[in-house]
Amino acid sequence: MFEDDGRIQIHFDGKPAAALRQLCKGAGFVWSPSRCAWVRKVTARAVREARRLAGALPAED
Template sequence: MLVPKYGRVVAFEGYELTNNNARIKATEQRIAQLERAAEVETSKREVFEGCTIVENTEENRLQIIFDGKPAPEVRAILKSHAFKWAPSQGAWQRQLTNAARYAGQQVERQLKEVIG
């Protein structure tokens, strides 16, 4: 933006150009991360009969799918680990991150204790 300042025309203010290289580098790293994530395929594992954990890379979600409606104590475990019910997917899910993978392991461990 051309702004007259002190008798001269300034194309950009100093603060507008600050940190450009860091922004470029962060954007390039994010693009590389998204490209790596796109290469990973969806995986499924059955925790026990009637419960499956899915790493859905197309939706970028970690999903826990039950055959029917889970018991209140199972829903409490899922909610305590930030899983939300998604009626459109028919699954309890959260964004697929390393933290979600860890939470999925914790839920799996707790479900095995509760259900047996």
């Protein structure tokens, strides 16, 4: 998760599964082809949603 240009960016290695894409959309993030990331304007609520979403992601091995 990164903050840049007033946007929170979430990057994945490759295209995430449909269920994960739905989680991102449900948290208010949209796909940005130019950034190759899911993005949302930085607000207090957006930060909370990003943290909640990060907690819902499967752990990396």
